[in-house]
Amino acid sequence: MKKIYFVFVLLLHSFVYSQQVIKDSLSLESIPFVEVYSDKGDLIGVTDKEGVMSMDLNAEIIKSNTSTVTFVHSTFKDKVLTIDWFKNSPVVVLNPIVIELNEIVIVAKPNAYKYLKLKGYFRSIQIMSDIPLYYMDGIAEYYITPDSDKVIMKILSSRSFENKESAKLDPKYFPIIAGVPSFENFSDYKVLSSGYDLKNAEKETKLIFDKKEGIEKGFLSKSNDNSVFQFELIALNNPKKAGFLGIELQYNNHIVNAVYDTNDYETIGLDDLVYTKETKLFHYKIKKNGDVTKVDVTYEFFLLDKDFVNEKTSKGSDSFYKFKKESSYQDNYWEHINNALFQPLPKSLEKYIEENLTEMKE
Incomplete structure (x- = not known):
């Protein structure tokens, strides 16, 4: 009888433990x-999109032997909990960031112009097999042609950092994809609505559904004077696979978050964008030996300045999602990020970069 009771308690604990949720x-x-x-x-x-921590995620946290866990979200302040506190917290609450963006993005929009110019701070981190290997940040300008949404990007200043552990990886199989993020087409409401089903929900929210499978992918919502976009392009429970050059690639998760300087989410476009973040999780499997490598990459863009221009002041262009091998900057731009949504990297990640990554200088 005692054994049965113990098993029941263990199963009950596992069920409750797997249902931990993150709330505002x-x-x-x-x-x-x-x-x-x-x-x-x-x-x-x-x-997941419900804010629930799955049983698999809980298991990964325990397996990591971490002493603390840090919770990070684009529009909420980071929160650090000890592992013991976390284990006994069925609900974890995060404090929202007060968003006051108008002071940095109000620009008179002319009737005719050649380019929408966005200048901002970007940062990107590539983690492989749970080890941060590459970090890059900088200032970049984007020139968007309004009729075609064609985007040209130029890096003005940047820093690149590398972990010495990266020398153990064969670049043939493990490309460096940390770099400057692009703007997905679904940042525009018209493009988003043509590719997905948008349905009204409560509290001034539109839910986004896949047209073929009817699966909920995310939402658009009003938040005070702004609009928030949260979208899961690839879900953990429905990974996508591809193969090339002796590699089997499994895309496990691809999430896009964005904030716009308008409370009318049916008009959002790149001219309203003030912040965006992409998170990609996937596995590389080398077919010849069966080795599997977990890869996590995040990309962020914080708007600093917006203008409507007829000429490009930056010459040439740079590639998106491409790591620069050398740093190039004149001042400490990373110390002056004027965007209300900006937060430093999680302290654990910031500390790891300082202690284990080396800046790649000329």
Whole structure:
């Protein structure tokens, strides 16, 4: 009888443990797509679109032997919990960031112009097998042609850092994809609505559904004077596979978050964008030996300045999602990021970069 009781308690604990949820401290609504980092700075995983921590994610946290966990979300302040506190917290609450963006993005829009010019701070981190290997940040300008949404990007200043552990990887199989993020087409409401089914929900929200399978992919919502976009392009429970050059690539998760400087989400476009973040999780499997490598990459863009121009002031262009081998900058731009949504990297990740990555200088 005691054995049966013990098994029942164990199963009950596992069930409760797997249902931990992340919530907004003010509204008590669930927060989707919250990233969870260990004390070593690696990305352990991401909660689902309901803000629920799956049983698999909980297992990964325990397996990591971390002493603390850090919860990170684009529009909420980071939160650090000890592992013991976390284990005994069925609900984890995050405090929202007060968004006051108008002071930096109001620009008179002319009737005719050649380019929408966005200048901003970007940063990107590539983690492989739970070890941060590459970090890059900088200032970049984007020139968007309004009729075609063609985007040309130029890096003005940048820093690149590399972990010496990267020397053990064969670049043939493991490309460096940390770099400057692009803007996905679904940042525009018209493009988004043509590719997905948008359905009205409560509290001034539109849910986004896949047209073929009818699966919910994310939402658009009003937040005070702004609009928030949260979208899961590839879900953990429905990974995508591809193969090339002796590699089997499994895309496990691809999440996009964005904030726009308008509360009319049916008009959002790149001229309203003030922040965006992409998170990609996938596995590389080398076919000849069966080795599997876990890869996590995040990309962020924080708007600093917006203008409507007829000429490009930056010459040439750079490639998106491409790591620069050398740093190039004149001042400490990373110390002056004027965007209300900007937060430093999680302290565990920041510390790891300082202690284990080396800046790649000329």
